[in-house]
Amino acid sequence: MEKNFILSNGEEVTVKGAYDCDKSTSLIDVYDSDNILVAEFNGTMPDFDDEDYDEEKFIKKIEEEISWYENY
Numbered sequence: 001m002e003k004n005f006i007l008s009n010g011e012e013v014t015v016k017g018a019y020d021c022d023k024s025t026s027l028i029d030v031y032d033s034d035n036i037l038v039a040e041f042n043g044t045m046p047d048f049d050d051e052d053y054d055e056e057k058f059i060k061k062i063e064e065e066i067s068w069y070e071n072y
Contacts, residue, residue, distance in 0.1 A: 001017045002014055007066075008063065012033050013066075017044065018040075027040055027041065038066050039065040039068075
């Protein structure tokens, strides 16, 4: 599954669910508009149709992970 988001700075990113077989964990990969990986973090894709899904909160999480990934 993948979904596009517009970040608070106007940048468009694509978020994709992934699985790390070595660690047996679910991952979320974030790609920029040039399809370059800009962040990767543990987690599963949210249920976007769930009434409790908060898109702003998820975008904030993506932005935090991109910031951490860039500074790592």
